Amino acid sequence: xxxxxxxxxxxxxxxxxxxxxxxxxxxxxxxxxxxxxxxxxxxxxxxxxxxxxxxxxxxxxxxxxxxxxxxxxxxxxxxxxxxxxxxxxxxxxxxxxxxxxxxxxxxxxxxxxxxxxxxxxxxxxxxxxxxxxxxxxxxxxxxxxxxxxxxxxxxxxxxxxxxxxxxxxxxxxxxxxxxxxxxxxxxxxxxxxxxxxxxxxxxxxxxxxxxxxxxxxxxxxxxxxxxxxxxxxxxxxxxxxxxxxxxxxxxxxxxxxxxxxxxxxxxxxxxxxxxxxxxxxxxxxxxxxxxxxxxxxxxxxxxxxxxxxxxxxxxxxxxxxxxxxxxxxxxxxxxxxxxxxxxxxxxxxxxxxxxxxxxxxxxxxxxxxxxxxxxxxxxxxxxxxxxxxxxxxxxxx
Numbered sequence: 001x002x003x004x005x006x007x008x009x010x011x012x013x014x015x016x017x018x019x020x021x022x023x024x025x026x027x028x029x030x031x032x033x034x035x036x037x038x039x040x041x042x043x044x045x046x047x048x049x050x051x052x053x054x055x056x057x058x059x060x061x062x063x064x065x066x067x068x069x070x071x072x073x074x075x076x077x078x079x080x081x082x083x084x085x086x087x088x089x090x091x092x093x094x095x096x097x098x099x100x101x102x103x104x105x106x107x108x109x110x111x112x113x114x115x116x117x118x119x120x121x122x123x124x125x126x127x128x129x130x131x132x133x134x135x136x137x138x139x140x141x142x143x144x145x146x147x148x149x150x151x152x153x154x155x156x157x158x159x160x161x162x163x164x165x166x167x168x169x170x171x172x173x174x175x176x177x178x179x180x181x182x183x184x185x186x187x188x189x190x191x192x193x194x195x196x197x198x199x200x201x202x203x204x205x206x207x208x209x210x211x212x213x214x215x216x217x218x219x220x221x222x223x224x225x226x227x228x229x230x231x232x233x234x235x236x237x238x239x240x241x242x243x244x245x246x247x248x249x250x251x252x253x254x255x256x257x258x259x260x261x262x263x264x265x266x267x268x269x270x271x272x273x274x275x276x277x278x279x280x281x282x283x284x285x286x287x288x289x290x291x292x293x294x295x296x297x298x299x300x301x302x303x304x305x306x307x308x309x310x311x312x313x314x315x316x317x318x319x320x321x322x323x324x325x326x327x328x329x330x331x332x333x334x335x336x337x338x339x340x341x342x343x344x345x346x347x348x349x350x351x352x353x354x355x356x357x358x359x360x361x362x363x364x365x366x367x368x369x370x371x372x373x374x375x376x377x378x379x380x381x382x383x384x385x386x387x388x389x390x391x392x393x394x395x396x397x
Contacts, residue, residue, distance in 0.1 A: 023143060038126075042201070062089075077103065092120070094119060148194075148198055148201055150198065164397060174383055191390075197211075214313040218244075222237060251323050282306055328390065336397055
């Protein structure tokens with residue numbers, strides 16, 4: 001316990017609170033059991049340590065531990081929690097819970113048997129958290145943490161404090177908003193930077209090996225999470241990676257299930273199951289005909305990588321700009337809104353707004369006759385009427 005306490009103090013001392021993610025203010029920290037879930041690398045550990053530093057400092061009532069620590073190869077989590085409470089502990093922060101066997105059942109026991117203890121835990125294996133959510137659903141409050149939005153990236157790198165914008169506000173007042181913002185920074189410059197390396201906060205620490213580390217996130221997710229939790233053998237993992245490679249090189253990917261099944265060498269149901277695994281793991285974003293009744297074996301209409309940094313890490317050459325634009329829009333908008341497929345335009349948002357995505361020369365033809373139709377346009381700082389700068393949608397969260 002003393003060794004873990006020393007590690008806790010070193011981490012708290014080293015963490016900076018100069019820039020904080022919005023999720024810290026969104027979490028109801030008084031809940032007795034809280035889960036912060038998200039992809040590897042999005043900043044879950046940093047957010048938790050920042051909260052501890054601001055609210056507990058060196059108070060022995062709070063303790064941060066990572067469950068991949070060698071200590072837990074020989075010690076039981078429940079017994080550890082009991083010892084912590086016996087010594088006056090009240091707030092236990094557990095990182096990387098997916099590294100510890102039987103974590104869900106032990107957290108359930110801790111919650112039921114130690115009402116005086118508040119527990120916050122994080123996990124990067126989205127599949128494992130998804131599978132275990134049923135066991136903890138009545139006990140834990142779940143919060144999802146995404147990578148940096150464009151707004152957060154700007155605040156982080158340029159030391160700004162821009163606030164979130166509502167979609168309705170952007171649609172109505174985008175011209176005046178863009179005019180004001182462009183006096184503070186160069187929108188097109190930071191937008192290009194963001195597309196390449198802005199989604200994961202570790203771009204600051206590892207600028208030279210950023211793409212390599214992003215690729216490691218993808219490989220670990222497939223080789224560890226999907227392989228172990230879904231029981232897929234090496235041959236199946238190879239086919240799944242082949243599927244991901246095909247999607248990564250596409251512009252964007254509109255799946256022909258029959259042809260794709262033949263190319264990869266699996267049947268239709270297996271192929272769609274593989275796509276579902278990659279979605280649940282946070283590697284893909286798929287668009288369906290409807291948000292209602294999406295079944296496990298329903299074919300997606302379009303498939304994108306989850307964020308544009310994945311495009312750069314997986315593409316053999318410069319990623320297609322059209323794919324990057326649509327990937328960015330989907331990634332930023334889906335955080336707060338429902339996005340589905342539409343026959344006219346590229347995306348239907350909240351079953352109400354139709355969006356076509358394109359460059360500065362994009363016309364209104366695709367959305368003509370649609371009352372709530374808009375064009376999200378790249379390569380412009382300011383838009384007029386229904387032509388809205390694409391970068392502005394990065395201020396939604």
